[in-house]
Amino acid sequence: MVNLFACSGPGAHATIGFNIIVSFLEAVIVGLLVRASLSLRHRFIRRIGGLPPHGFGLLVLHPAWWISALFPALCFGLFVLHPAWWISAVNGDCGHFKILASTIITIAAVVLVSIQATIDIATKRRTTSTHKSPTQ
Helix, strand or coil: CCCCCCCCCCCHHHHHHHHHHHHHHHHHHHHHHHHHHHHHHHHHHHHCCCCCCCCHHHHHHCHHHHHHHHHHHHHHHHHHCCHHHHCCCCCCCCCHHHHHHHHHHHHHHHHHHHHHHHHHHHHHHHHHHHCCCCCC
């Protein structure tokens, strides 16, 4: 039977070590998702014709800028607040809560990047269909 309130006995060190390693690997995955999100943002901005040339004031008001900046900012926030950095696996439950929280954060980052990729694909289809030549 699993004891949820203490971590001791044979196999406790192996369980703690495993949970720490998995949590840090999930943090690395979220870091890679931040990079993917930034890459998708760059493609999105390039596809819509770049940023407005009329100065920073119009840039901040431009809705495409906010939409494209939202996903990388949220992913970066998930990376900074990832449980691998601040939940201990040594005291308490052998790190089972750490790995559970890490998995939830990683799934949230995957969902965010998936939504961003879906928006990117939809924008690509819309811009390619509007840029076809009249002879086609």
